Amino acid sequence: MQYFKSLEDLKNSYSMRICQIADERKSGKKLVGTFCLFVPDEIIFAAGADRIILCGGKNDTVSIAEQYLPRNICPLVKSSFGSIVNDGRSGIRSCSHFSMVDMIIAENTCDSKKKMYELLGDYVPTYVIDLPQRPDSPEALNYFLGELEKFKGAMEQLTGNKVTTERLKEEIRSSNETRHMFHRLYELRKQDPPPINGVDLLKILQKQYFLSTDELKKSLRMLIDEVEIIRPEGTHKPRIMISGCPMSGGNTKVPEIIESRGGIIVAEESCTGTRSFWDMVDEDKEPMLALAERYIKIPCSCMSPNDRRVDNILELARDFKVEGVVYYTLQFCHGYNIEKHKVQQALKKAGIPMLFIETDYSNSDIEQIGLRVDAFMEMLS
Ligand code: BJ8
Numbered sequence: 001m002q003y004f005k006s007l008e009d010l011k012n013s014y015s016m017r018i019c020q021i022a023d024e025r026k027s028g029k030k031l032v033g034t035f036c037l038f039v040p041d042e043i044i045f046a047a048g049a050d051r052i053i054l055c056g057g058k059n060d061t062v063s064i065a066e067q068y069l070p071r072n073i074c075p076l077v078k079s080s081f082g083s084i085v086n087d088g089r090s091g092i093r094s095c096s097h098f099s100m101v102d103m104i105i106a107e108n109t110c111d112s113k114k115k116m117y118e119l120l121g122d123y124v125p126t127y128v129i130d131l132p133q134r135p136d137s138p139e140a141l142n143y144f145l146g147e148l149e150k151f152k153g154a155m156e157q158l159t160g161n162k163v164t165t166e167r168l169k170e171e172i173r174s175s176n177e178t179r180h181m182f183h184r185l186y187e188l189r190k191q192d193p194p195p196i197n198g199v200d201l202l203k204i205l206q207k208q209y210f211l212s213t214d215e216l217k218k219s220l221r222m223l224i225d226e227v228e229i230i231r232p233e234g235t236h237k238p239r240i241m242i243s244g245c246p247m248s249g250g251n252t253k254v255p256e257i258i259e260s261r262g263g264i265i266v267a268e269e270s271c272t273g274t275r276s277f278w279d280m281v282d283e284d285k286e287p288m289l290a291l292a293e294r295y296i297k298i299p300c301s302c303m304s305p306n307d308r309r310v311d312n313i314l315e316l317a318r319d320f321k322v323e324g325v326v327y328y329t330l331q332f333c334h335g336y337n338i339e340k341h342k343v344q345q346a347l348k349k350a351g352i353p354m355l356f357i358e359t360d361y362s363n364s365d366i367e368q369i370g371l372r373v374d375a376f377m378e379m380l381s
Contacts, residue, residue, distance in 0.1 A: 001139045002196065002230065007203050013211060013219075017052075021100055024050055030159050033078065033101035033124075034209075036109055037271050037298055038131055040291050042274040042281070043148065044105070045213065047155035051357055053209030054095055054104070056080035057248030059361035068119070074330045075113040075360045076248060084123060098124075103158055105151070107131055107293035109302040110335055127154050135296045135303050146290040152288070168287035174213060176282065181220040182208075182277040188227050189266050190320055193237060195230035196223075197376060198265025205247040205272045237264040238380035239321055243313055243343065244328035244336045247269035254328055257370050262377045267320040269313050269329070275299065276338045278312070301335030309339065310346045317352055325354045326373075326381045353379060 010307050019029055032044055033054040044051045053372025065082035106117040120126045129151050132140035152163050188195055204223060208216055234322040240263040242255065247270065255265055268274065275298055282290040298308035317325065325347055329336040340356055347354045357378040359365055 002200070004196070004200060004223060004226050006219050006226055007200055009222075010203055010219060011039070012075070013207065013215065015216070017211060018097055018100075020225075021050065021052070021097065022265055024049070024115045025100060028104045031339075032155075032158075033098065033104045033343055034106075035104075035113060036107045037276055038109065038150065038295055039105050039129060039151075040295055041177055041213075042051065042154050042168060042287075042291060043155055044166040045171045045174075047152070047159045048161040049155060049159050050212065051105075051320070052101070053248075054080055054098060055248040056244065057084050057206070057361065058083075069116075071273070072332050073112040074110075074245075074333045076198060076330055076333075077116050077247070079156045079248070079250075079361060081116050083120070090197045092259075095263055099141050103127060104130065106326050108133075108301060110284070110333070112332075132296070133374035137303070141296060142290055144296045145289060148288055148292055148295075161336060165287055168291075171281070172283055172287055172290065177285065178208075178213065178217060178220065179223060179277040179280055183375065184224055186267065186274075186320075187218070188224075190349065191232055192239070193232045193234050193264060194266055194334075195227050195232045197259055198240075198242070198268070199252060199259050200251055201265075202247060202255055202272065205268065205276070206247065208276065210249065220277075224264055237262060238377055239264060239266045239323045240319060241265070241267040241269060241313075241320060241322040242273070242328050242341075243269040243325055245330045245333050247328075248272070249344060251361060252359075253363070253366065254359065254369065256327065257366065257373050258326060261370060261373045263324070263373070263380075266322060269309075269316055271300070274312070274316060274329070301333075301339045306339060307342075310342055313343055314346055314350055317347070317350065324376060325352055326376075327354050327356045329356075331358055331360045 032049055032051045034051055035055050055076055060077055061082025062075055062078045064086050065078035103123055104120055104124055106126055106128045108114055108131050117126050117128055131146050156163055220263040240258055279294050281294040287349045297314055299306055327340050344354050357369055
């Protein structure tokens with residue numbers, strides 16, 4: 001396995017970031033917590049606030065959440081909620097940054113998240129952006145634009161700063177720059193074999209929601225420099241794309257299984273993957289409209305219909321010379337579970353085999369998934 005200093009450095013980034021946030025808060029800067037890609041960072045940063053993502057990817061707080069919530073909801077929601085309500089008496093140290101958050105900026109996506117946000121209001125002020133559920137309907141864009149305007153007002157109220165057009169444009173430029181860097185990294189993965197494996201790349205994809213913008217860009221720059229000079233050697237391995245639910249920090253189970261069983265991940269169609277950076281915000285348009293246009297197109301399974309996602313998967317499969325797709329869903333994530341059917345049909349038509357894996361954050365099914373991945377790799381070889 002290749003050694004990347006930039007990724008090694010990320011190991012220390014947690015405590016450094018927490019110290020940075022503590023300093024910012026002392027100087028009066030506000031911190032918001034988010035759970036979803038539909039919340040535009042550009043508006044938060046233009047208001048002079050900072051943000052961190054609060055999505056849980058670890059199993060240890062799931063049982064805490066199950067004292068409050070039904071067991072049959074997705075592990076991402078349970079892990080997040082468990083971290084937030086954990087009073088420390090369980091002996092589990094988790095989500096120490098939650099207590100630093102001034103406000104949660106939530107969004108109406110899946111039922112589990114929506115209902116969790118109603119409960120979170122008891123712990124910290126929670127603002128919900130309402131999303132049109134049919135993004136291609138004629139009224140959707142204007143409705144979403146109105147919601148973003150209201151959200152901008154809420155951020156101005158929280159921070160006491162005016163969100164000017166100039167500041168928004170600066171933040172759009174900055175976020176597009178980050179998106180271009182991810183594109184550059186992905187471009188390098190088109191080589192055969194790719195110079196970086198999927199498990200390594202996931203480390204920075206997961207951290208993108210936690211690091212400050214400057215730190216993220218610095219790490220990305222370093223990683224791109226390291227990856228660019230590698231001349232990949234070795235034998236061909238089956239090129240795999242993962243498609244489906246996000247993999248929040250702490251959740252690397254399935255990519256690890258795939259790459260330890262002979263596959264190489266070349267693309268991730270997920271919110272810890274292409275959905276986070278693929279589309280740019282148009283820098284030539286009025287900034288709020290440009291943001292609304294870009295964000296409403298995120299192909300999340302909470303949207304209906306969501307055919308754009310199927311098209312993206314086919315395009316990625318072609319561009320990255322994908323030989324097999326691992327369709328990954330978290331248990332009880334009905335949106336991604338049901339969309340599997342359409343994705344499977346489209347892939348079948350394109351002649352690309354698909355393996356469906358539905359799992360949670362526990363380790364109990366590692367062996368069983370491993371055996372299924374073995375059989376899939378054998379079929380692809
Ligand atoms: S834009 S994928 S980050 S909503 S896994 S909590 S959908 S039941 S995370 Fe998501 Fe935004 Fe969409 Fe992306 Fe619900 Fe499914 Fe759980 Fe999920």
